[in-house]
Amino acid sequence: MFIVWFGATPRLTISDPAVIREIFVVKSELFEKNESPPLVRKIEGDGLLSLKGEKWAHHRKIIQPTFHTENLKLMLPMMAKSMEEAVGKWTSKMPNASAGKVEIEVSDWFQKLVEEVITRATFGSSYQDGKAIFELQAQQMVHATEAYQKIFIPGYRFLPTKKNRISWRLEKEIRKSLLKLIDRRRKNSSCQMLSDECPNDLLELMIKASLKESADESSPSPLAITENDIVEECKTIFFAGTHTTSNLLTWTTVLLAMHPQWQEQAREEVLRVCGARDTPTKDDLSKLKTLGMILNESLRLYPPAVAIIRRAKTDMQLGGLHILRDTELLIPILAVHHDPALWCHDVHEFNPARFAKGVAHAAKHPMAFMPFGLGARRCIGQNLAIFQAKLAVAMLLQRFSFELSPNYEHAPSVLMLLHPQQGAPIVFRKL
Numbered sequence: 001m002f003i004v005w006f007g008a009t010p011r012l013t014i015s016d017p018a019v020i021r022e023i024f025v026v027k028s029e030l031f032e033k034n035e036s037p038p039l040v041r042k043i044e045g046d047g048l049l050s051l052k053g054e055k056w057a058h059h060r061k062i063i064q065p066t067f068h069t070e071n072l073k074l075m076l077p078m079m080a081k082s083m084e085e086a087v088g089k090w091t092s093k094m095p096n097a098s099a100g101k102v103e104i105e106v107s108d109w110f111q112k113l114v115e116e117v118i119t120r121a122t123f124g125s126s127y128q129d130g131k132a133i134f135e136l137q138a139q140q141m142v143h144a145t146e147a148y149q150k151i152f153i154p155g156y157r158f159l160p161t162k163k164n165r166i167s168w169r170l171e172k173e174i175r176k177s178l179l180k181l182i183d184r185r186r187k188n189s190s191c192q193m194l195s196d197e198c199p200n201d202l203l204e205l206m207i208k209a210s211l212k213e214s215a216d217e218s219s220p221s222p223l224a225i226t227e228n229d230i231v232e233e234c235k236t237i238f239f240a241g242t243h244t245t246s247n248l249l250t251w252t253t254v255l256l257a258m259h260p261q262w263q264e265q266a267r268e269e270v271l272r273v274c275g276a277r278d279t280p281t282k283d284d285l286s287k288l289k290t291l292g293m294i295l296n297e298s299l300r301l302y303p304p305a306v307a308i309i310r311r312a313k314t315d316m317q318l319g320g321l322h323i324l325r326d327t328e329l330l331i332p333i334l335a336v337h338h339d340p341a342l343w344c345h346d347v348h349e350f351n352p353a354r355f356a357k358g359v360a361h362a363a364k365h366p367m368a369f370m371p372f373g374l375g376a377r378r379c380i381g382q383n384l385a386i387f388q389a390k391l392a393v394a395m396l397l398q399r400f401s402f403e404l405s406p407n408y409e410h411a412p413s414v415l416m417l418l419h420p421q422q423g424a425p426i427v428f429r430k431l
């Protein structure tokens, strides 16, 4: 345990899994999420990621079914179609069918693929309108993230710099377009069946909940879902789901390019399980054990979210220390995942075999692996992220062998998330 100063705020850093267990399991009601700075809230939306208390619980209950396994299985054909379109574009860039190879900056490409899937999960049948809105949000996030890099300059976000002005304009446009879309879906909602393609899209679930709550006039609730809540939750899901999942895909591809023996082992499994099928089915995906282990090892070595922060709601004893109310606690996921006392001497090596007996037995403590967080506030999109990643990597393995480009430079860096610094150029060869 030690203190790290984040600007003027001291944060107690805790990497002992026994104390981490106290925070997320034993004494979880004594902790809450800390307040993100206003600029971060602008980027992440005022939704599930930042809400607290009853309002958070109410939203989580409504949104959860979007990410249930059964619902995700219905999205599989759409995900596979997006993948096939992209892979088709790569193949067409290859000079000839047999010796063809192509260099791709995978991080940008995975980002687009993931954005497509999150757009479907959020908007379902209103996909086209949703896509245009999320394209604006992707741009807005780039401009706002640049302002975030200057977060230590007081008042920077209020200065009318060119980038800030673009970001403000985009923010207004996103809000206006989302409100328009919500209004249209609201009008249709009572008669419209949910789309077959994505029966539980987030927008529909939230609109139905808000209509039901406003119809129940006998007990108007302060928690009732408003239009503004729906806007903020759409923004949050896009923020929380896109870069995280595309980072997982990027790091996994980089690691498999660095470790051809694991790439071969994973390919052998995919080809054996899928047989002649070009696209893995939902049952195929559940049988891809080696690929599951590889994704876990990738999340251990390069967890997209590098830390979690909590705030003590009251004075208390924790890990042998007396903690004062409002103390901020930082749980450094990246450091815990690289602790040799928990993961043995090969902690910095890529060794998916450590997950062979399941996540709970991979380290010396079951709380040592937490890429999706822990406890009640663990990631709501975990299933979607893993489902997408398995499908995308399996489809790549079926079609290509790949290696690092000579232009690749291994230089992970943290800007909100853990990124490869150079966009991860990878050379793909057709099998």
Ligand code: HEM
Residues within 6 Å of the ligand: 033, 048, 049, 050, 060, 118, 236, 237, 240, 241, 242, 244, 245, 248, 303, 304, 305, 308, 309, 370, 371, 372, 373, 374, 376, 377, 378, 379, 380, 381, 382, 384, 385
């Ligand atoms: C929460 C990581 C994908 C939506 C979290 C948290 C982590 C995390 C560490 C906990 C934050 C905390 O406790 O303070 C990841 C990683 C992902 C991923 C590593 C991919 C590899 C997704 C996806 C979505 C999503 C695909 C949605 C489509 C959310 C939301 C929360 C969350 C809404 C807040 C949950 C709550 O507080 O109730 N994620 N995430 N995430 N994630 Fe993810």
